Amino acid sequence: MCCGARNEAYRLETRAIPDSRLNAVIPADLAPRSDRRALLILALIAFCVKAWTIAHAVTVAPDGYGFIALAQSLERGPLLGALRGMEQHPLYPAWLLCVSWPLRAVGAWSGPATWELSGQIASALAGLLLLVPLYYLGKELFNRVVAFWAAALVSLLPVPLRISCDCLSDSTYMLFAVSAVCCAAVAVQHRRAWLTAPCAIASGLAYWTRPEGLMVGVASLLFLAVAQWMPRWRWSRRERIAAFSTVLASVLFMVGPYCVLKGGLSAKQTWKRLTGQLATPHARPLGAALADLALDFDQANMRAFDWLAILGLVATWRRRWGRPAMLLALFVVTGSLAGLVVVSLKSGYVSHRHVMTPFLLTIFWSAAGVFVLAYHLASAWEHLRRPARCAARLPVVVASPCGSGSARDGGAPQAAAELAWGGGAAERRAEAADPVGAGTMPPLRRAYALGAMLLALVACVPAMARPMHHVRAAHLEAADWLATRMSRGDAAVDLCGIAGFRSERPHYGFYHFEAAERDGYRLRFVVAE
Numbered sequence: 001m002c003c004g005a006r007n008e009a010y011r012l013e014t015r016a017i018p019d020s021r022l023n024a025v026i027p028a029d030l031a032p033r034s035d036r037r038a039l040l041i042l043a044l045i046a047f048c049v050k051a052w053t054i055a056h057a058v059t060v061a062p063d064g065y066g067f068i069a070l071a072q073s074l075e076r077g078p079l080l081g082a083l084r085g086m087e088q089h090p091l092y093p094a095w096l097l098c099v100s101w102p103l104r105a106v107g108a109w110s111g112p113a114t115w116e117l118s119g120q121i122a123s124a125l126a127g128l129l130l131l132v133p134l135y136y137l138g139k140e141l142f143n144r145v146v147a148f149w150a151a152a153l154v155s156l157l158p159v160p161l162r163i164s165c166d167c168l169s170d171s172t173y174m175l176f177a178v179s180a181v182c183c184a185a186v187a188v189q190h191r192r193a194w195l196t197a198p199c200a201i202a203s204g205l206a207y208w209t210r211p212e213g214l215m216v217g218v219a220s221l222l223f224l225a226v227a228q229w230m231p232r233w234r235w236s237r238r239e240r241i242a243a244f245s246t247v248l249a250s251v252l253f254m255v256g257p258y259c260v261l262k263g264g265l266s267a268k269q270t271w272k273r274l275t276g277q278l279a280t281p282h283a284r285p286l287g288a289a290l291a292d293l294a295l296d297f298d299q300a301n302m303r304a305f306d307w308l309a310i311l312g313l314v315a316t317w318r319r320r321w322g323r324p325a326m327l328l329a330l331f332v333v334t335g336s337l338a339g340l341v342v343v344s345l346k347s348g349y350v351s352h353r354h355v356m357t358p359f360l361l362t363i364f365w366s367a368a369g370v371f372v373l374a375y376h377l378a379s380a381w382e383h384l385r386r387p388a389r390c391a392a393r394l395p396v397v398v399a400s401p402c403g404s405g406s407a408r409d410g411g412a413p414q415a416a417a418e419l420a421w422g423g424g425a426a427e428r429r430a431e432a433a434d435p436v437g438a439g440t441m442p443p444l445r446r447a448y449a450l451g452a453m454l455l456a457l458v459a460c461v462p463a464m465a466r467p468m469h470h471v472r473a474a475h476l477e478a479a480d481w482l483a484t485r486m487s488r489g490d491a492a493v494d495l496c497g498i499a500g501f502r503s504e505r506p507h508y509g510f511y512h513f514e515a516a517e518r519d520g521y522r523l524r525f526v527v528a529e
């Protein structure tokens with residue numbers, strides 16, 4: 001309604017009404033305002049949980065004994081000979097060896113258990129460092145609230161927690177892979193071409209840990225190259241030349257030496273099956289591969305977080321799809337999932353460890369989905385409690401001029417009345433378009449948001465509280481049995497490697513037991529589950 005003769009622009013200031021619908025879903029005070037304080041809190045939580053998990057672990061994963069053997073071969077030397085004979089990529093065994101030195105220097109820590117503890121500590125340290133790129137990547141994709149709670153979920157969800165406390169290379173790989181994606185996201189979002197150098201270096205370190213690290217780096221750098229065709233994201237010519245020259249130099253110095261040393265990109269059997277050097281054990285239909293991948297992703301996400309990630313993606317897609325950092329993350333997730341489907345078709349095997357890269361990049365949507373779900377539950381509860389007489393109540397509107405005139409001077413304030421309980425049409429449209437934002441909200445909705453996130457974290461406790469590898473406690477008894485009954489010249493076939501390693505007796509795996517006769521041992525015992 002027009003009041004007055006002059007047409008001047010006015011700003012409407014609506015008083016804060018406790019029950020009014022505001023354009024915010026995520027309260028800004030649900031996370032520390034300082035990044036250092038947030039990272040410190042996350043580190044303390046992760047340290048306590050990982051220390052408890054390692055202290056109550058029965059043993060380590062069977063694959064961990066292979067990494068321990070590789071670390072021991074690096075220590076015995078010669079270095080080049082040990083590197084050439086490795087089937088796995090060497091960065092994690094080298095990191096495990098470095099961690100074992102101070103532990104073995106202490107007299108009280110010696111024997112096979114020291115190597116197991118060294119592998120667990122090496123993974124736990126990498127898991128603690130992972131929180132830094134994970135938090136800053138979440139800030140680029142959403143905001144610091146989503147980043148904080150997503151990192152907390154990664155620290156407490158059972159599958160990523162146990163992987164980061166086990167004698168496995170996945171935690172170290174995830175540190176470098178997420179760092180590469182984070183550097184690429186900041187580079188394309190804020191047009192900082194110099195960050196392509198740390199992105200390429202982190203990708204190279206991820207490749208020295210696991211072969212799929214090369215795929216993450218290639219996907220990130222490929223998106224950066226494609227982004228140069230978009231005028232909004234394009235760097236200057238000098239920046240493009242410097243960036244891609246740095247990438248080329250990093251690839252030559254990070255990937256080239258390993259390829260020359262090993263005679264190829266990787267010596268793992270999975271890579272040989274993908275490249276046709278080894279025959280595929282059995283062909284799998286596409287449906288079975290997709291079902292296997294979905295099952296492993298469900299195990300990593302505890303099922304419910306899959307649906308929360310879909311909810312968060314649907315709720316935030318409309319306003320955030322144009323963010324280059326968001327598109328980069330989705331591009332890497334899509335490439336990782338496509339690569340895992342190919343691996344499942346060729347090798348017939350994919351585990352929950354292999355889906356960690358897409359899991360870490362989608363955990364932000366899961367955290368956002370928790371807040372979106374809490375928002376809708378709070379809205380439904382407010383709607384049920386809303387008195388019918390309040391539907392027509394109007395807010396108190398104060399009109400203040402933005403121009404030279406005022407209401408007293410005969411100005412013309414234009415007041416657009418809004419319903420106190422529903423908000424204006426523009427507010428509702430903005431809220432529906434971007435339900436995940438950072439701002440203030442009524443106390444009831446803040447309580448719903450905090451309660452939903454705490455409930456999600458508490459849901460992780462039962463599975464997290466179970467001792468790691470508790471089903472393999474019998475292997476420790478088998479180790480004591482072998483240590484007392486094996487005589488000189490005897491050897492055992494140990495399918496998991498736990499009993500043979502703990503007993504410090506000659507043992508062979510399933511694929512190497514034929515070498516026992518060549519080494520002069522008699523195979524008299526078999527340890528199997």
